[in-house]
Amino acid sequence: MQGIETIISEAVVSAIASLYEAEVSVEAVQIQKTRKEFSGDITVVVFPFLRQSRKGPEQTAEEIGQFLEGKVVSVQAFNVVKGFLNLEIAPSHWMGMLNFMSENDAYGFTPETEDSPLVMVEYSSPNTNKPLHLGHIRNNLLGWSISEILKATGNKVVKTNIVNDRGIHICKSMLAWQKFGEGITPESSGKKGDHLIGDFYVKFDQEYKKELAELQATGLSKEEAEEKSALMAEAREMLRKWEAKDEDVYALWQKMNNWVYEGFDVTYKRLGVDFDKIYYESDTYLVGKDKVLEGLASGEFYKREDSSVWANLEKDGLDEKILLRSDGTSVYMTQDIGTAKLRFDDFPIDKMVYVVGNEQNYHFQVLSILLTKLGFDWGKDLKHFSYGMVELPEGKMKSREGTVVDADDLMDEMIESARQTSEELGKLEGYSQEEAEEVYRKVGLAALKYFMLKVDPKKNMVFNPKESIDFNGNTGPFIQYTYARICSVLRKAKEQGIDIEATVASGIALDQNEIDLIKKLTQFKETVDEAAKIYSPAIIANYVYDLVKDYNRFYHDFSILKEENEAVKLFRIKLSQNVGSIVKRGMGLLGIEMPERM
């Protein structure tokens, strides 16, 4: 079904041709929603056509308006305010749209086909030395959501994760566990594996600082102390042994990483994110190293006297970048090259999307150039989905200062708040304990997820741990609440034996509020498409919020089941049903589940 905006755009083009004998492109036609304070549904901005008409804005708008009224069936009236041509669309058009949406469960989504491009989305990418925190939550939610949005707009999507499971930071927690752990395990301590490991990472840092202080007390400078630190030397030695695949170190590494993975799995599952394919840095860093050496052989890169390998990117307006250390070990960039190669070997990827914080903008700029230099023609097309940091009121979160907001703790708190609110309101009578728990979980997570996703991903955002995330107003629970109300209406309609699948008669009179709701529903598709185009789940969050806000006003002002006119009653039920459906599917793209009661 063709959208009304397209029809009007094309009609405007022929209006210009017929009235002024001039050609304009469809894209040049500016169509927008008529603002609430004016009457009409759709507005054409005529300023751009004054050159063709050689007349004033009012007169031009008047002439185009008359043309449209005569030629487009759905245009039933128009008015002109300055250079704005406001068109009134016939209610029968909106009613037709409502019926169309009712009959198409996937309205707004573009189905995947054989020819759909395959997009790989990398997100999460944790280090295995500490548990996930609020920053990771934003990353995970954005990554998962953008994957769903891309799927909904006709792409094949492979969600992937690169686990940073090796390196000096991993050795630090291993060493601390070995020295101070006394054999403690997740089982013996009752602690999640990722948290247990995180404790030892912190422990290492504490012991290291203690040692530095002692050394500095003997008169050494900070640098000298760092040089002399026995603890750090042991960690480096451990990394060396790991790279040499020393049996004991390797076994320890595997054991401790598995603890972390078990912990991560719990967090991921609760957060509702998942992956189709997981890569491990321990498998990819050597591949990257090979590629760099190839680049060295082909003359793209060069070696310095100390035998470190570099890329000169000055021609690309950037600096020089190290690719292999003087001892031959690989750096972050090396691994990303290796990971990229493996991925493109494994999948016929058309587009690679990296969901990584904006602190790494430079890194991805460089990666893109390096991949191109190494002969990967997709290098220049990689998309860095760069998102802003989550900050505390006093600034950045710092793990060493213990100011990080832990992901597991935060989810616990949100669900607990949901439980308290729900119990106070007492609306879940008749639900079993299990069913009620399910609602608390959905509501608590909705509050958290919506809070994170409603903000433009590009922007930094502030989280204040002292003020708990709201459950009223522009929030996830508010949207869920509206959905639950709709479910309640539909349940009761069914109890009354109303056939809610019936088609609504097109002749009934509609109130402006009702028209506005249908109009809003018809914008779902363009909203999803826009969200995919600019990589922004926030677009969908804000759209759904606007929709439920309008619906709540409608719900308050109009009777649905008590309406006496049967045709109108059925219409309002259908309208509610469609709002519910769009709300559920829209929020589904954000990973937010809708409870039928709350």
Added chain:
RNA sequence: GGUUUGGUAGCUCAACUGGAUAGAGCAACGCCCUUCUAAGGCGUAGGUUCUGGGUUCGAGUCCCAGCCGAAUCACCA
């Protein structure tokens, strides 16, 4: 210092490719449950969109300069 990015109500955020009188929520103060879920609805108050220029029919949005903040420019990841 170079590069990138941001500055909108007391607070957290909107404002589609430049469009009409810059919108929501929270917090504050009123009002509305014998009614389909009050986690709701209605209202009041709250703004020099950091500052100063420019571009044009029109600028929160684009350009220039300045002020303030953030990120990055590592043989860290």
